[in-house]
Amino acid sequence: MLKVENLTKRFGGIIAVNDVSFEIEKGEIVGLIGPNGAGKSTLINLISGFYKPDKGKIVFEGKDITKIEMFKRAKLGIARTFQNSRIVSNMTALMNVLYAIIGRENGENISLHEAYVESIYYLDLFGLLKKRDILASDLPIYELRLLELARALALRPKILLIDEALAGLNPVEAENVSKLINRIKEEFNLTIIWVEHVLKVLMRSVERVLVMHYGKLIADSTPAEVVRNQQVIDAYIGEEAV
Amino acid sequence: MDPTIALVYTFVFGSLYLGMALGFTIIAGVLRIFNLAYGALFLVAAYSVWFFWKDVGLTFGISLILAFIPVAAFAAFTYLAVVRPFIRTEDYMLAALICVFIIVEEIINYFYPEIVGVYLPTKVAEGTVKIGTASVPGQMLFAAAVSLTMIVIYLLFFIKTKTGLIMRAISQDPYASKIVGVNFDKMFVISMVIASIPPAMIIILIAPVWALDPFVGWSLFSYAIIVTVLGGLGNLKGTIIAAYIIGFINATVGFLIDPRMMLFSSLVITVAVLVVKPKGLARAESIW
Amino acid sequence: MVRLEPRRGRLILHLARRKFDWVIETRYWRNPTIGFLIWLLLPIVIYYFASLIGLKPVALLSTLISANILAMICIPLTLQIIGTGRVNFGPHFFVAIGGYVAALLSKNFDVHPALTLFTAFAFGCLIGLALSPITIISKGLYFVLITLLLPFILWEFVYWRSDIFGAETGIPGVELLFWTGDLITDLMYYFYLSFIITFVLLLISDRVLRSRYGFLMGVINEDEEIAATYGTNVNRIKIITFTLTSGAIAIAGWFLAHYQGSFTGPAWLTPAFLVIILLTTTLGGKGAIYGIVISSYVIAILREVTRTTLGEFSTVALFTILLIFLYLLPEGFWGLYRKKRYREYAPSIRIRRREVT
Structure with missing residues (x-):
C-alpha cells in the first residue's frame, strides 16, 4: 500500500533520514520507534508532504506521490497527527473537525450543514460531543489528542500517520488512546504508522515495528523480535548512556 | 559613463545608506521587530540641535552633543510605550509605530514649519573633491567616511563586548537566551538606544547638502527600509552588501538615465529580489 | 393578499402565502436590522x-461619505487579511490604482463611469493577480x-511620469457622477451610492x-500548514482572495x-492614510466586518471634528486619539459589543512571527 524507496533528507550537514526503504501492506499497524533525533518525525513529515525528500521515492497505492503537494496527498487518503497536537486553538472542537471535512470535499460537494452533522458523528466517536462548543485552547491535553484523532479520521483516510499520540498522558489515558486507535483501525479499515516514545503501550498494540537510529532503519520485525535485536538494544542503551 | 564616477558614487551613496540603515538593522536583528518609527529619529536629532542652539541659546557645539539626549530618550520611549505593550500583536505595533512617527512629524511641522528655514552649519569640508574624473561634494565624502567608521565601531561592539555578545545571542535564539537569564527589557532598551545614534549622526552630517524640512524623515527612512529589507532583515553582513548594491544602482541610474528614477529603480529591484529570495540576501536570521 | 395579524409580542405580515414576523419586544430585535436602518436614515x-x-x-454629509469610503476599503481588506493569513500594508496602493485607472480613462477617453468602474475593478484584480x-x-x-x-x-512612478499622472496636481476633469446643481442633493446621491x-x-x-470557503479562509488565517494537511488547496484560496479583494x-x-472630479495619487499614497486604514480594520475588531462600519464612522467623524476644531494641530490630535484607542480597545469596537460570545468563530488578525518569549 505504501512503499518508501531509498528516502533521504538532509538538513544542512545533518542527514535526518538516510536511505530508508520499507513497505507497508493494507490493514497493517506498524510502530515506528527510535531514540531522540532518529528521524522518525522527519519520515512522517516526508510521507505527509511537509518536506520534500532529497532522494528517493514514495509510492502510495501504486502511485508515485514523491512530488505531489501536501493537500493532494490528504485527498489521496494520507492523514496525520502532530507531535504537539496542532489544533487550531482559536476554534471550537467542532470546527476543528469541520474544516477537515470541508477540505476533504474541496468545499464543493458538501453543504455546511452536512459537514456539521458529519463532524458531530466523529466527535461522538471519541466522546467529545459534550465539548463541541469549547474552544480548543481550553481543552485538556487528553482531549486534544482525541480531537486530533477525530480530525484525522474526518479526512476519511486510508493510511493514518500518528506522531506521538501518547506523549504527556498518564498511563490510564495512554491505555485508552491506544485502545481507541486499535478500535478505529478495525472499524475504518485503516493502515496505521505510529511513532511513539511510550514503548510499553506501543509494543502491545502493534504487529510490526520499524526501528530507526541516526536516520537509518536498523530493524523491521515483530515486537517480540525487536526487543531481542542487539542493534536496537545498543541504540537505546547508547541513548541512556548519554 | 566613466567607471570612476560610478565607483566613487557607489562608495559614497552606499556608505550613506549603510549609515542610515545601520540602526534600523540592529533593531530588526536584535528585537526581531520592524521599527517603523525609526524615521522620526532623523527629525528628533536635527530639530533638537536647532532647538538647543536657537531656542535655548546654547553654542552650536554643545547643542550637537545635547541633541543625542532627546534622541536616546525618544528611542527608549518608543520601546517602552509602543513596542513592549504590543510585542505579541505585531500588526497593532506596526500601526502604532507609524502613528508615533506621524505624530512626531506633525509636532515638528507645527513648531518648525518649512518657512522657519532650519539649517545646521555642520559643514566640515568645503567645495568638491576631485577623485580621478569624478567630483564629489566634500561633505558627502566626509559623511560617508564617518558612517563607515560607525559601522566598524558597531561591528567591534558586537564582536568584542559582552553586551554585544548577549545581543547576538538574543538575535540567534531568543528562547535559549531567555533560559540563561538574559534581561530582555534592558537589552532591548539598550539596543534601541544604540541604534538611535547612527541616524542622528547621519542627519547632522548631511544636513548642509540635504534639504531639511519636517517631512525629510520618510525619504531617508525609505532608504533605510530598502537596504535593510534587501539585506535580509537585521543581518549586518547582508545590510552592508545591500547598501552598496543600492548605492551602485542609484549611482548608475542617477547618472545614466534619470535622477528622478533613483528611488523608483531601487524599490523595484528590492521588491524583485524579495520575490525571488523572500528572506533577502543574507542567509542567516541573525545579526552577524 | 396582504394581511397584518397582531399577536402577543409579535406582528405577523401575511403576504400571499408567505409569512414575515416582526418581534415587537425590544430585546428580540435583530441588531443588524436596526444598524442598517440607522445607517440608511443617517444622512436624512x-x-x-x-x-x-x-x-x-455639507461638511456633515461629506464626512459620512468619507466614512463610507473608508469602510469600502477596509471591508475587502479584512477579507483579504483573513483569506491570505497576512496583513497587507499597502491597501492604499490599490486605492490609487483604481483611482488612476478611472481618472485616466474618464479624462483622456471620455469613458462612461460605469465602464470605468468595471475597468478599475478589473485592473485592480489584474495587479492583484500579478502580485x-x-x-x-x-x-x-x-x-x-x-x-x-x-x-x-507607485509614488515614485507617479512623480517620474508626472506628464501622465500629474503628480501633486493630480488628474483633473474626471466626469462627476451626479451633477444636479444643488450641492446637498449631489452629496445625498453620493452618500447613497457609497452606501450601496x-x-x-x-x-x-x-x-x-x-x-x-470563508471557513477554510479562517483556517488559513489560523494555520496554513494545518489547512494544507487537511486537504485545503491553500495557494488557490490565497490567490483568489488576494486577486478579488484587490x-x-x-x-x-x-x-x-468620480466623487472629487479629479484624482491626486500623492494625497492617498501617504503613510498617514495607511495608518487610518489599518486602524479602522483593527479597531473594527478582530476580523469583524460589521465592526469596520462602526470604526470607519468613528474615525471619519473624529478626523472631521479634529480638523475643524484644532486646525493645524489636528493631525497630532487625531493620531494621538487613535493611539489611545489602540491601547484601550485591543479587541476593537466590535469586541465591546460581543465580549462573551466566543462560540461564534472570529478569526484573529495577526502577523505570525518567531516566538520571542
Whole structure:
C-alpha cells in the first residue's frame, strides 16, 4: 500500500533520514520507534508532504506521490497527527473537525450543514460531543489528542500517520488512546504508522515495528523480535548512556 | 559613463545608506521587530540641535552633543510605550509605530514649519573633491567616511563586548537566551538606544547638502527600509552588501538615465529580489 | 393578499402565502436590522437636524461619505487579511490604482463611469493577480515589507511620469457622477451610492465568511500548514482572495476619482492614510466586518471634528486619539459589543512571527 524507496533528507550537514526503504501492506499497524533525533518525525513529515525528500521515492497505492503537494496527498487518503497536537486553538472542537471535512470535499460537494452533522458523528466517536462548543485552547491535553484523532479520521483516510499520540498522558489515558486507535483501525479499515516514545503501550498494540537510529532503519520485525535485536538494544542503551 | 564616477558614487551613496540603515538593522536583528518609527529619529536629532542652539541659546557645539539626549530618550520611549505593550500583536505595533512617527512629524511641522528655514552649519569640508574624473561634494565624502567608521565601531561592539555578545545571542535564539537569564527589557532598551545614534549622526552630517524640512524623515527612512529589507532583515553582513548594491544602482541610474528614477529603480529591484529570495540576501536570521 | 395579524409580542405580515414576523419586544430585535436602518436614515436625519439648528450639512454629509469610503476599503481588506493569513500594508496602493485607472480613462477617453468602474475593478484584480505570488512566497514581516514598499513605488512612478499622472496636481476633469446643481442633493446621491457599494461589499463579505470557503479562509488565517494537511488547496484560496479583494479595494479609488472630479495619487499614497486604514480594520475588531462600519464612522467623524476644531494641530490630535484607542480597545469596537460570545468563530488578525518569549 505504501512503499518508501531509498528516502533521504538532509538538513544542512545533518542527514535526518538516510536511505530508508520499507513497505507497508493494507490493514497493517506498524510502530515506528527510535531514540531522540532518529528521524522518525522527519519520515512522517516526508510521507505527509511537509518536506520534500532529497532522494528517493514514495509510492502510495501504486502511485508515485514523491512530488505531489501536501493537500493532494490528504485527498489521496494520507492523514496525520502532530507531535504537539496542532489544533487550531482559536476554534471550537467542532470546527476543528469541520474544516477537515470541508477540505476533504474541496468545499464543493458538501453543504455546511452536512459537514456539521458529519463532524458531530466523529466527535461522538471519541466522546467529545459534550465539548463541541469549547474552544480548543481550553481543552485538556487528553482531549486534544482525541480531537486530533477525530480530525484525522474526518479526512476519511486510508493510511493514518500518528506522531506521538501518547506523549504527556498518564498511563490510564495512554491505555485508552491506544485502545481507541486499535478500535478505529478495525472499524475504518485503516493502515496505521505510529511513532511513539511510550514503548510499553506501543509494543502491545502493534504487529510490526520499524526501528530507526541516526536516520537509518536498523530493524523491521515483530515486537517480540525487536526487543531481542542487539542493534536496537545498543541504540537505546547508547541513548541512556548519554 | 566613466567607471570612476560610478565607483566613487557607489562608495559614497552606499556608505550613506549603510549609515542610515545601520540602526534600523540592529533593531530588526536584535528585537526581531520592524521599527517603523525609526524615521522620526532623523527629525528628533536635527530639530533638537536647532532647538538647543536657537531656542535655548546654547553654542552650536554643545547643542550637537545635547541633541543625542532627546534622541536616546525618544528611542527608549518608543520601546517602552509602543513596542513592549504590543510585542505579541505585531500588526497593532506596526500601526502604532507609524502613528508615533506621524505624530512626531506633525509636532515638528507645527513648531518648525518649512518657512522657519532650519539649517545646521555642520559643514566640515568645503567645495568638491576631485577623485580621478569624478567630483564629489566634500561633505558627502566626509559623511560617508564617518558612517563607515560607525559601522566598524558597531561591528567591534558586537564582536568584542559582552553586551554585544548577549545581543547576538538574543538575535540567534531568543528562547535559549531567555533560559540563561538574559534581561530582555534592558537589552532591548539598550539596543534601541544604540541604534538611535547612527541616524542622528547621519542627519547632522548631511544636513548642509540635504534639504531639511519636517517631512525629510520618510525619504531617508525609505532608504533605510530598502537596504535593510534587501539585506535580509537585521543581518549586518547582508545590510552592508545591500547598501552598496543600492548605492551602485542609484549611482548608475542617477547618472545614466534619470535622477528622478533613483528611488523608483531601487524599490523595484528590492521588491524583485524579495520575490525571488523572500528572506533577502543574507542567509542567516541573525545579526552577524 | 396582504394581511397584518397582531399577536402577543409579535406582528405577523401575511403576504400571499408567505409569512414575515416582526418581534415587537425590544430585546428580540435583530441588531443588524436596526444598524442598517440607522445607517440608511443617517444622512436624512442629519440634514433635517442641521437645517433645524441652522448648521450647514455639507461638511456633515461629506464626512459620512468619507466614512463610507473608508469602510469600502477596509471591508475587502479584512477579507483579504483573513483569506491570505497576512496583513497587507499597502491597501492604499490599490486605492490609487483604481483611482488612476478611472481618472485616466474618464479624462483622456471620455469613458462612461460605469465602464470605468468595471475597468478599475478589473485592473485592480489584474495587479492583484500579478502580485499574488508574494502571498505564497513571503510570510509575516516580509509580506508586510513588500506590501509597504508598493505605495512608495507607485509614488515614485507617479512623480517620474508626472506628464501622465500629474503628480501633486493630480488628474483633473474626471466626469462627476451626479451633477444636479444643488450641492446637498449631489452629496445625498453620493452618500447613497457609497452606501450601496459599502453595503454590497459588506453583504458579499458576510456571505463569503459564513460559507464553506470563508471557513477554510479562517483556517488559513489560523494555520496554513494545518489547512494544507487537511486537504485545503491553500495557494488557490490565497490567490483568489488576494486577486478579488484587490479589485474590490480599487473600487474605492474609482469612487474617489468620480466623487472629487479629479484624482491626486500623492494625497492617498501617504503613510498617514495607511495608518487610518489599518486602524479602522483593527479597531473594527478582530476580523469583524460589521465592526469596520462602526470604526470607519468613528474615525471619519473624529478626523472631521479634529480638523475643524484644532486646525493645524489636528493631525497630532487625531493620531494621538487613535493611539489611545489602540491601547484601550485591543479587541476593537466590535469586541465591546460581543465580549462573551466566543462560540461564534472570529478569526484573529495577526502577523505570525518567531516566538520571542
